[in-house]
Amino acid sequence: MTSAPPSAARAFAGGMWSFGRIIDRYATDGYGPEVGTLRTIELAAASGELVGLDLNYPFDPGVSVAEVKAALDAHGLVATNITPVVYDRRFRSGSFTAPDAATRAAARELAEEAVQVAADLGARYVKFWPGQDGYDYPFQVDYATLRRHAVEGVRDVARNHPDVTFAIEYKLKEPRNRLFWSTATASLLAIEQMGVDNVGLVVDFGHSLFAKENPAEALTLAHSMGRLVDIELDDNYREWDDDLTAGALHLVETLEFLHVTREIGWSEPLKLDLFPYREDPTDAVRESVATLRALEDRASHLDLDRLRAAQADHDAMTAQRLVRAALLGA
Numbered sequence: 113m114t115s116a117p118p119s120a121a122r123a124f125a126g127g128m129w130s131f132g133r134i135i136d137r138y139a140t141d142g143y144g145p146e147v148g149t150l151r152t153i154e155l156a157a158a159s160g161e162l163v164g165l166d167l168n169y170p171f172d173p174g175v176s177v178a179e180v181k182a183a184l185d186a187h188g189l190v191a192t193n194i195t196p197v198v199y200d201r202r203f204r205s206g207s208f209t210a211p212d213a214a215t216r217a218a219a220r221e222l223a224e225e226a227v228q229v230a231a232d233l234g235a236r237y238v239k240f241w242p243g244q245d246g247y248d249y250p251f252q253v254d255y256a257t258l259r260r261h262a263v264e265g266v267r268d269v270a271r272n273h274p275d276v277t278f279a280i281e282y283k284l285k286e287p288r289n290r291l292f293w294s295t296a297t298a299s300l301l302a303i304e305q306m307g308v309d310n311v312g313l314v315v316d317f318g319h320s321l322f323a324k325e326n327p328a329e330a331l332t333l334a335h336s337m338g339r340l341v342d343i344e345l346d347d348n349y350r351e352w353d354d355d356l357t358a359g360a361l362h363l364v365e366t367l368e369f370l371h372v373t374r375e376i377g378w379s380e381p382l383k384l385d386l387f388p389y390r391e392d393p394t395d396a397v398r399e400s401v402a403t404l405r406a407l408e409d410r411a412s413h414l415d416l417d418r419l420r421a422a423q424a425d426h427d428a429m430t431a432q433r434l435v436r437a438a439l440l441g442a
Contacts, residue, residue, distance in 0.1 A: 123381035125164035125192045130386045131155040131393045143389045148172045150183045157187035159394040161401040164192035169226050177232045191233040196226035199243035208265025209245040223269045237277035246288035262292045267306040279341035281314040284323040295323045296330040312339035318346040328368040335376045344385040355387035359403035371411045413438040
């Protein structure tokens with residue numbers, strides 16, 4: 113029997129948004145107090161479980177990059193990446209795909225700024241989540257033009273900075289009813305059309321569920337194409353991007369996802385993408401980490417020799433028995 117070797121203690125990162133004021137279309141003033149950038153860093157560190165943060169840019173008015181760097185250093189955190197906010201109200205009709213050239217240029221300029229901020233903070237990559245790049249109604253857009261603007265917008269920034277890594281976090285919808293960067297396969301195809309080597313994907317477990325994908329398969333696909341830049345974990349009911357704590361619903365699929373991270377040799381911190389609307393964010397982080405660590409331990413009990421033999425034969429019931437034994441010890 114060959115089990116997965118015990119890995120070194122897994123490190124975790126998180127999104128700064130988990131610790132801020134979270135709003136929805138009903139509680140438009142939010143479910144908690146307004147939290148500034150520097151306070152967010154303090155709260156993330158107070159969880160005691162995170163080594164890094166995904167930081168949205170621009171920061172609060174008046175907060176400098178130097179102040180953010182000092183706060184990160186003081187609390188023993190790093191910036192995993194910088195995410196330029198190309199999805200707020202000024203990009204309501206699109207960022208890289210906006211109908212007017214001036215707005216598209218503004219999105220590229222913000223992306224260029226984020227590159228410098230990432231360099232100043234020592235971040236590993238720049239992440240794009242173009243949540244406004246899509247459409248809401250049939251006949252609203254010319255699809256070929258939308259694709260051209262989406263692909264060329266990111267490509268031009270990537271070409272300007274060939275030594276910088278960029279990643280796109282795909283999502284089926286929200287805030288637009290249809291997003292251009294919607295699924296792993298659609299996004300990978302668009303990235304291949306760019307003809308650049310420094311753009312890849314962030315595979316978010318919850319976004320993959322939401323897109324009706326198998327997250328482990330999507331992860332394997334991105335890695336096999338050399339386009340996997342980062343991994344995010346959360347959970348949802350598959351009907352919306354709920355951003356619940358990791359493992360809250362889909363234990364077996366989370367187990368398989370973690371198994372694949374071992375199989376591909378993923379060594380970067382796993383990032384949490386949580387929206388604890390009514391929960392204490394530090395508690396949500398701790399619960400997610402505890403669940404993921406327990407599932408990683410269970411993954412190490414998989415009989416890999418028998419699992420691989422079962423997979424070679426497409427033997428579903430043997431695979432299920434091995435998963436049950438690892439997960440439940442029965």
